Amino acid sequence: MVAAAGGGSSSARKPYKGGNDMGAFFEEVDDIKKSLLQYDENIDTIETLHKRSLNEISEEQGSYTQDQIQSLSNESMSLSQSLKDRIKNLQKYSSGDSTKKTQAENLKRQFMSSIQRYQTVEATYRQKYREQAERQYRIVQPEATDAQVKAAIDDAQGEQIFSQALMTSNRRGEAQTALSEVQNRHREIQKIEQTMAELAQLFHDMEILVAEQEAPVQHIDNQTQAVQTDIEQGLGHTNKAVIKARALRKKKWWCLLIVICILGISLGVGLGVGLNNN
Known part of the structure; x- marks a missing residue:
């Protein structure tokens, strides 16, 4: 049995x-x-x-x-x-x-x-x-x-x-x-x-x-991928902002240099005219 x-x-x-x-x-x-x-x-x-x-x-x-x-x-x-x-x-x-x-x-x-x-x-x-x-x-x-x-x-x-x-x-x-x-x-x-x-x-x-x-699990993977994409996009935006900031600073320095040159030329011309008059 x-x-x-x-x-x-x-x-x-x-x-x-x-x-x-x-x-x-x-x-x-x-x-x-x-x-x-x-x-x-x-x-x-x-x-x-x-x-x-x-x-x-x-x-x-x-x-x-x-x-x-x-x-x-x-x-x-x-x-x-x-x-x-x-x-x-x-x-x-x-x-x-x-x-x-x-x-x-x-x-x-x-x-x-x-x-x-x-x-x-x-x-x-x-x-x-x-x-x-x-x-x-x-x-x-x-x-x-x-x-x-x-x-x-x-x-x-x-x-x-x-x-x-x-x-x-x-x-x-x-x-x-x-x-x-x-x-x-x-x-x-x-x-x-x-x-x-x-x-x-x-x-x-x-x-x-x-x-x-x-x-x-798939949802978590999707969320992880989305976060990774956001991070990558954020880093991309940050890099672009840094590049733009650097370019802007360069432009400011060039502008300042041009202004100084203009002022120097103007001052030089003014002094030359004054000396000729004397």
């Missing part, structure tokens, strides 16, 4: 509130890592339970295994929501510190990788359940077309279609067992599809989180 793993004590922790305490930050990082490890262990256990469910002989055993899968799936989705919120919170308080930001980014990538692995496990066993249900259906309807088999497994009236097929079957001994098998697989497939939809939404939320975190 595979026992469902517990969710750990991370949910009892107080949310990380940021600040300059690196000890508190890395304590939160370590605790999130433990939760990610638990999440991965849950995925492994769910995969094992799916494999067992395919090989269960009795309906009672199959029902018990599916209850385990459902319980662990619910636990894992609750844990994943907690991880999403905690990683988002960690990134919120890490944008101004490169060390913290790197740690938060690593946790985010690890979590998204685990989500994708969980999606792969569910997609794989959805297909295996379908194939098994198809085989069961063809036991009582060997001549059924692919469309009829698909309708029996996928459609909302699939069970009714299968029941009608049993009425015309001459293999009643196997038919009732096959009907129960297909009905169970139909429900299991629906549960898997619901889990896959939740995982797809979770992965999408994490992608949005990436975009939300990149936007402030």
Whole structure:
């Protein structure tokens, strides 16, 4: 028997509130890592339970295994929501510190990788359940077309279609067992599809989180560039002002020199005229 793993004590922790305490930050990082490890262990256990469910002989055993899968799936989705919120919170308080930001980014990538692995496990066993249900259906309807088999497994009236097929079957001994098998697989497939939809939404939320975190960084970069441009423009204006001031001073000195020359010439001419008159 595979026992469902517990969710750990991370949910009892107080949310990380940021600040300059690196000890508190890395304590939160370590605790999130433990939760990610638990999440991965849950995925492994769910995969094992799916494999067992395919090989269960009795309906009672199959029902018990599916209850385990459902319980662990619910636990894992609750844990994943907690991880999403905690990683988002960690990134919120890490944008101004490169060390913290790197740690938060690593946790985010690890979590998204685990989500994708969980999606792969569910997609794989959805297909295996379908194939098994198809085989069961063809036991009582060997001549059924692919469309009829698909309708029996996928459609909302699939069970009714299968029941009608049993009425015309001459293999009643196997038919009732096959009907129960297909009905169970139909429900299991629906549960898997619901889990896959939740995982797809979770992965999408994490992608949005990436975009939300990149936007402030881009805004800061834009502001930095704008400040740099303003500084460069200010320096350009200052340099132009200095050049103009220097040119103006040169012009003043030239003007003063010209005035002195004019005064000197005028004084010289005046003295010359006076001496001639005498």
